[in-house]
Amino acid sequence: MKILLAEDERELSRALEAVLKLNHYSVDSVYDGEDALCYLENGEYDGVIMDIMMPKMDGLTVLKRIRKQGNSVPVLILTAKAELDDKIEGLDCGADDYLTKPFATKELLARIRAMMRRREATISTNLIFEDLQMSDVSFKIGCNGRQLYLANKEYQMMEMFMMNPRCILSTDQFIESIWGYESDVDNSVIWTYISKLRGILRKLNSCVVIRTVKGVGFVLEGKNG
Numbered sequence: 001m002k003i004l005l006a007e008d009e010r011e012l013s014r015a016l017e018a019v020l021k022l023n024h025y026s027v028d029s030v031y032d033g034e035d036a037l038c039y040l041e042n043g044e045y046d047g048v049i050m051d052i053m054m055p056k057m058d059g060l061t062v063l064k065r066i067r068k069q070g071n072s073v074p075v076l077i078l079t080a081k082a083e084l085d086d087k088i089e090g091l092d093c094g095a096d097d098y099l100t101k102p103f104a105t106k107e108l109l110a111r112i113r114a115m116m117r118r119r120e121a122t123i124s125t126n127l128i129f130e131d132l133q134m135s136d137v138s139f140k141i142g143c144n145g146r147q148l149y150l151a152n153k154e155y156q157m158m159e160m161f162m163m164n165p166r167c168i169l170s171t172d173q174f175i176e177s178i179w180g181y182e183s184d185v186d187n188s189v190i191w192t193y194i195s196k197l198r199g200i201l202r203k204l205n206s207c208v209v210i211r212t213v214k215g216v217g218f219v220l221e222g223k224n225g
Helices: 008-023 033-042 060-068 084-092 105-119 151-165 173-180 187-203
Strands: 002-006 026-030 047-051 075-079 099-100 124-127 132-135 140-143 147-149 208-213 217-222
Touching: 002 008, 002 033, 008 026, 008 105, 026 033, 026 173, 033 047, 033 060, 047 060, 047 105, 060 075, 060 084, 075 105, 084 099, 099 105, 124 151, 132 151, 151 173, 151 187, 151 217, 173 187, 187 208
Parallel strands: 002 026, 002 047, 047 075, 075 099
Antiparallel strands: 124 132, 132 140, 140 147, 208 217
């Protein structure tokens, strides 16, 4: 899942980004409200972690703008403000949850998970395609009773495949969604991970394959299409 992190305290932002990536989230980090709004207007995210007090545009203004545009992405507000009225204002502007600094990273992760569950209450935590089943809790992929753990980027790429079966995904889509807009990752990295995922599918003896569409990208499909 892809998270936009909007936090102007660079040290805190770096720490949060590291924690999120360790927990299998893709992260785009911005440091002011104008960039946060720009990223939200031009990209797709599964959730947002946003500080209220940011330069150029505050978090509540960003929140009001995206909600007015019809963007319903889940938003968790971070702030040093602890007063009840501030919390109410954030929620009234369209925030899904509110966390006051300082906070424990375990609580942040729990709130993110709860926020996602509320949005997708009817969706299983397991992704299923053909004989494959993948859990976003254990980060394991399984077939016919056997399971293998997927490392961070392996999981994120396989998640994209499992959420878009039989659809062609380009290397640019993987880079943008997983590594972020400003990444200098090149296509060879994608090919390396594709090779790893193909090896995992073979170990599982799955009927599912990752097929190369020359000059276009890759597609997850059953051996019979």
